[in-house]
Amino acid sequence: MGAVVAFCSQTGSAKRYANWLAEELGCQAVPLERIETAAADADLVVLCSWFHAASLKGAKRFRAYMAAHGEKHYAVVAVGATPMPCELWPASEHEKAFRRSFPAEAYLDLPWCYCQGGFRFDRLGAIDKVMMRIYFKMLEGEARRGSERSATALAQMREGYDGCERSYLDPLVTELRARSWA
Ligand SMILES: Cc1cc2nc3c(=O)[nH]c(=O)nc-3n(C[C@H](O)[C@H](O)[C@H](O)COP(=O)(O)O)c2cc1C
Structure with a gap:
């Protein structure tokens, strides 16, 4: 039980x-x-x-x-x-x-x-750091094209929370x- x-x-x-x-x-x-x-x-x-x-x-x-x-x-x-x-x-x-x-x-x-x-970011394993760098690039592109959501996510993740x-x-x-x- x-x-x-x-x-x-x-x-x-x-x-x-x-x-x-x-x-x-x-x-x-x-x-x-x-x-x-x-x-x-x-x-x-x-x-x-x-x-x-x-x-x-x-x-x-x-x-x-x-x-x-x-x-x-x-x-x-x-x-x-x-x-x-x-x-x-x-x-x-x-x-x-x-x-x-x-x-x-x-x-x-x-x-x-x-x-x-x-x-x-600093606590991630090496492979996840690479994956997240690629993801950040993707978010940067979306933010540039006007996505408020991607801009917010990117800023928060860079800062850490x-x-x-x-x-x-x-x-x-x-x-x-x-x-x-x-
Ligand atoms: C490589 C990678 C991929 C992730 N993919 C997603 C995802 O698809 N969706 C999401 O909401 N969070 C995603 N996250 C964020 C994690 O789920 C989040 O940071 C979580 O709090 C980590 O849990 P932990 O602290 O127990 O390791 C990802 C994180 C990493 C490092």
């Missing part, structure tokens, strides 16, 4: 959300690599991970775990650099990104929420309690 939060995190945002959620659920937060042993007795397993080029890190491994343990309940916290749903970033965009890793045809009933993370807020987890916690899974 009980829950486990399994996380993937490079610069710490998803890990913070995992720890906050584990506090809410009264359980442990563990790296995804430890899911097999840590979740052996859990009946709710939550993946807390970050968007990397529009797919969620570790999703493949989590999907395989879900398929092998059909008797458990599951949920996902998806952390990304983009703001919480607003006029410039509608919820449909987060949904679209999430569905690349958990398509609606197979995972429609999987509870999940989006939480804004942060961005720290922490957009984590514990309350962003509230909708998921409420849903898990409503389902009596937590």
Whole structure:
């Protein structure tokens, strides 16, 4: 009985959300690599991970775990650099990104929420730094062509920021309690 939060995190945002959620659920937060042993007795397993080029890190491994343990309940916290749903970033965009890793045809009933993370270029691995430099160039082009959204994103990412807020987890916690899974 009980829950486990399994996380993937490079610069710490998803890990913070995992720890906050584990506090809410009264359980442990563990790296995804430890899911097999840590979740052996859990009946709710939550993946807390970050968007990397529009797919969620570790999703493949989590999907395989879900398929092998059909008797458990599951949920996902998806952390990304983009703001919480607003006029410039509608919820449909987060949904679209999430569905690349958990398509609606197979995972429609999987509870999940989006939480804004942060961005720290200096903490990235070497390959991600290269990827982000290319992404910055793309944003520069879009900003030059008049995209307010790209200009804002570029400025924030260059500066570095922490957009984590514990309350962003509230909708998921409420849903898990409503389902009596937590
Ligand atoms: C190479 C790379 C690709 C990324 N792609 C996306 C993305 O497609 N969508 C998004 O919202 N955030 C994206 N991000 C931002 C991260 O998801 C964000 O910084 C997150 O907070 C990182 O989580 P962590 O601190 O747990 O590592 C990307 C970051 C990197 C380094």
